[in-house]
Amino acid sequence: MALLIRVSESRLDRGKVSLVSGAAGFLGSHLVDRLLREGHFVVGLDNLLTGSLENLGLALQNRKFLFVPEDLAALPEVHLAGRLDYIWHLASPASPVHYRRHGVETMLVNSLGTKRMLDLAVSCGAAFLLASTSEVYGDPEVHPQPESYWGRVNPNGERACYDESKRFAEALTFEYRRRYGINARVVRIFNTYGPRMQPADGRVVPNLIRQALRGEPFTIYGTGKQTRSFIYVDDLIEGLYRALTWPATDGEVFNLGNPDERSVIDLARVIAALRGVEPRMEFHPLPADDPTRRCPDITRARRVLHWEPRTPLETGLRATINCFMGVCKRHG
Ligand SMILES: NC(=O)c1ccc[n+]([C@@H]2O[C@H](COP(=O)([O-])OP(=O)(O)OC[C@H]3O[C@@H](n4cnc5c(N)ncnc54)[C@H](O)[C@@H]3O)[C@@H](O)[C@H]2O)c1
Incomplete structure (x- = not known):
């Protein structure tokens, strides 16, 4: 109708x-x-x-x-x-x-x-x-x-x-x-x-933040040298x-x-630094048709x-991490 x-x-x-x-x-x-x-x-x-x-x-x-x-x-x-x-x-x-x-x-x-x-x-x-x-x-x-x-x-x-x-x-x-x-x-x-991204939606920023908050190693696809902005x-x-x-x-x-083009590894390092933890990386095969540069x-x-x-990336990531900490608390 x-x-x-x-x-x-x-x-x-x-x-x-x-x-x-x-x-x-x-x-x-x-x-x-x-x-x-x-x-x-x-x-x-x-x-x-x-x-x-x-x-x-x-x-x-x-x-x-x-x-x-x-x-x-x-x-x-x-x-x-x-x-x-x-x-x-x-x-x-x-x-x-x-x-x-x-x-x-x-x-x-x-x-x-x-x-x-x-x-x-x-x-x-x-x-x-x-x-x-x-x-x-x-x-x-x-x-x-x-x-x-x-x-x-x-x-x-x-x-x-x-x-x-x-x-x-x-x-x-x-x-x-x-x-x-x-x-x-x-x-x-x-x-x-930014805030309101779903922590489990599979995109690289929420993935890495979620792993940093849980103290897990970062999942990096390929060499991690592929860039995103x-x-x-x-x-x-x-x-x-x-x-x-x-x-x-x-x-x-x-x-x-x-x-401001950044490699995925670079992003992981910035997130680890903001959380005050050592970045630990776990490398996985690159998904099909994943663009190498963006x-x-x-x-x-x-x-x-x-x-x-x-x-600046650091400022935006800090706001996103704070939001995810709220989300994580709300969802236990
Ligand atoms: N977030 C990004 O980095 C990004 C990058 C490139 C393009 N975009 C584009 O921006 C737009 C919004 O992206 P987002 O990150 O907010 O995604 P999102 O999944 O959070 O939001 C999309 C919204 O569309 C709604 N929707 C999907 N199918 C619908 C339908 N048939 N009828 C009514 N509603 C429907 C969903 O329920 C959801 O609320 C999308 O068109 C996306 O392609 C986003």
């Missing part, structure tokens, strides 16, 4: 109205909090596949937040009665553990789910942002990766359900822009970390916010990430959005 979201005018005031898909996830929930602080009325849509209501603890107490527990891929249509200014389409599993477990669901939310959100952008005249990923570059031959690089993705490997469905979502977004003249942009997010969540949210609300962003693709070229975001990451 089609979904009709109704928001009574009395709750809207005169502020902007935003819809965030994937609102209960790691990034979605931080974005919701930011938009509420900016005075937006926020509709948060999520089926809680990989997200949690706990992340929306603050938002759920706010009268300018409406939570809609729906599966975007299963809805034939989404309508909204009233005004809608912005659509932030973040719904999709993001960690390798999650998208391997939910491969088909990942492909459906990035294809059918993206279509639902684009149709809503057409019918409401809302500006649209697609949360894409650095994974569209696959295992790149170009370093750092500029937005103009087309990528090197294995189309039927274990990561293809995520990489290729995000590439499809990007193509669909630009096809809708050409056909219907919607105001749309794509943001390619690089590894982001880690951006703190507050910096990423600032970039997302500018990419959709600033002028001259329609039709753009932006890399949002930290050009580093964004953020020239365009610097120029158009006047944006760059500001949080």
Whole structure:
């Protein structure tokens, strides 16, 4: 059945109205909090596949937040009665553990789910942002990766359900822009970390922090010399916010990430130092299609959005470790 979201005018005031898909996830929930602080009325849509209501603890107490527990891929249509200014389409599993477990669901939310959100952008005249990923570059031959690089993705490997469905979502977004003249942009997010990540979601930062807190050796895949760039969540949210609300962003693709490239071993050493422990490493075979280098070229975001990451790795990791200590206490 089609979904009709109704928001009574009395709750809207005169502020902007935003819809965030994937609102209960790691990034979605931080974005919701930011938009509420900016005075937006926020509709948060999520089926809680990989997200949690706990992340929306603050938002759920706010009268300018409406939570809609729906599966975007299963809805034939989404309508909204009233005004809608912005659509932030973040719904999709993001960690390798999650998208391997939910491969088909990942492909459906990035294809059918993206279509639902684009149709809503057409019918409401809302500006649209697609949360894409650095994974569209696959295992790149170009370093750092500029937005103009087309990528090197294995189309039927274990990561293809995520990489290729995000590439499809990007193509669909630009096809809708050409056909219907919607105001749309794509943001390619690089590894982001911070409070509210799930300790067991399989990504490298939570893995290593969890192991440091338990006094276990660090699991390092391959030689650990493969690089990643880690951006703190507050910096990423600032970039997302500018990419959709600033002028001259329609039709753009932006890399949002930290050009401070670090090897996985280096990251493990920093986490060990913050915990005041000796780093002990346990080496395991590299998973299939794991990229060897990952580093964004953020020239365009610097120029158009006047944006760059500001949080030093040590500061961001300290905040994340503190949060994980809280989580660990809560879950015994
Ligand atoms: N966190 C990162 O480092 C990173 C990097 C690159 C791209 N991204 C992108 O950012 C977005 C958010 O990532 P995240 O880290 O917050 O992931 P997350 O798994 O924490 O959040 C995704 C949210 O989407 C929801 N969702 C999934 N399928 C849905 C469906 N069919 N209908 C409604 N809701 C659905 C989940 O329940 C979850 O709350 C994703 O699109 C991801 O691809 C994130």
